[in-house]
Amino acid sequence: MQPNTSHHLPCIGRRARTVSNRLAVDLMAAAEAAGVGPAQFQARTGINTQDLVDRDGRLDGARHKRCIELIHALSPSIEWLVDRQCGLYPHFPALGNHCFNASTLREAIGAFLQFRAIIGEFDFLFVKETPGWLQVEYVAEFMPQNGLQALANFQVLATLIRAYDVKENTVFHVSLAGAAPRNRHLLDDFFGTTARFDSNANQMRFDASLLDAPFPHYNATLAPYLLQQVQEQFRQVQQGHSFSATVEQLITEIVMDCDFDGSRKASLLSAVCERLETSRWTLNRQLRVEGLNFSDLETRVKLERACRLLRETRCSLSEISDMLGFSSQSAFTRFFRSGHQMAPQTFRQKSQQRHAAQNYSG
Known part of the structure; x- marks a missing residue:
């Protein structure tokens, strides 16, 4: 990531894009907390129990869109989101292990951008670096003005960034499209400063001085094996797009x-x-x-x-x-x-x- 450059996932053509069914599991839990039980969630989204049994299962765009639309209509509390101490990484151990064992934060973010299609392929992260800041912009294919999707992605990325912050004082300046959710104060506690809403874009920025500091817990011996694991999982996702x-x-x-x-x-x-x-x-x-x-x-x-x-x-x-x-x-x-x-x-x-x-x- 060099100054004044943008990085995002490769453009995806007409192949059948998918998302991990782990996202649906989390969204179903959020819907249940908002009063919509699993049976009703499955009926409204077209997802059934069998679709969620295989931890490596994938869902098509039509059903993922129904999930997003349902959650947007429910306007659930964000407690379930910010309380996840490790974001989505426990759902994706190969991705998490590789990203949390990089020599620098710059390398860790690059790895996340490279392999995040393992999680899903219907949104984009654009990264821009200036001499003082690293800015991440989130763009969704479904309901782009729904700030909840951006919030979920920023939470996952912020969790990764904090792991490389030895002083544990990273502050994230967050701007989100859409109205503020209930319990918005939880976001202030999580990101370290007040989040802005009704913005023109979904953006998060933080101090770029963290990017190249050596990570003291980096395991160089283990790194090639972790890379091989995440590459294999990424390859399996890509192969599903014949x-x-x-x-x-x-x-x-x-x-x-x-x-x-x-x-x-x-x-x-x-x-x-x-x-x-x-x-x-x-x-x-x-x-x-x-x-x-x-x-x-x-x-x-x-x-x-x-x-x-x-x-x-x-x-x-x-x-x-x-x-x-x-x-x-x-x-x-x-x-x-x-x-x-x-x-x-x-x-x-x-x-x-x-x-x-x-x-x-x-």
Whole structure:
């Protein structure tokens, strides 16, 4: 980070961006504290319990946006946010271990900027250095005037910066868009000075003299191994963005859209091409590079969706058939049987029996 320069995450193209489901876990806890229970939270965001079981799971942008919109509407207390002594780092040990073992604060912030996509990919941090200050500006893709998102990111970054402050006297000057939250005095205690609200931008700045002071707890022997761990996790996140994953995610979103008319022939393929701003020929050519075709992805999505509807709802087979765009219930039954070697009604009965057995044993 040199004077008068800006640094941010690389521009992300049309691949399927995601966020860690750990964010949803924290947001669900905040919603519960504001009076919205887990079941209601999941119903309003489209996130289910299974989505949150895998600690390395990722969520698509549509559901993440619903989370942000819900939390914004609830205007929850910020106590849950500023009371987190270690920010989000316990959720992301590889990222935390690497960032907290740098030779200088400058190196630590650089590492955080480089690998923060492990947390999420729908916002940006722009860093500008002057001779006296380091300024961080936060820009969100969803609801950019919602200061709560910026506040959460500044809290995470401030936690990292304080770890490198030997004298423990860092003061953060924070300006946030939007109205002040309840218990705003907690922010003053956390950042060390009064935070400003209703600002034109979300910004945080602090004394740049801390940047290059040697970190006394730096472990040079351990550093290469910690870097390898975070690089591997970052690589796994990036690998989830193949073109086929992007197409599959779009198919899922379109199939789940209540306004989508799946009965029209080739309407699903046309809708995907329209969202990607590409032709059918180009789409199919790119999928062939990965050894797939559109029908493979459509089948996978519709089978997964059918299984979920059969397990988790009381929708009739006719209703499920209509939701998934089949011309008739018999066509849906043939499709399901080809994928699961059993009729959909049999699958539903077996799922109910399995669920009852689990409840009994519990």
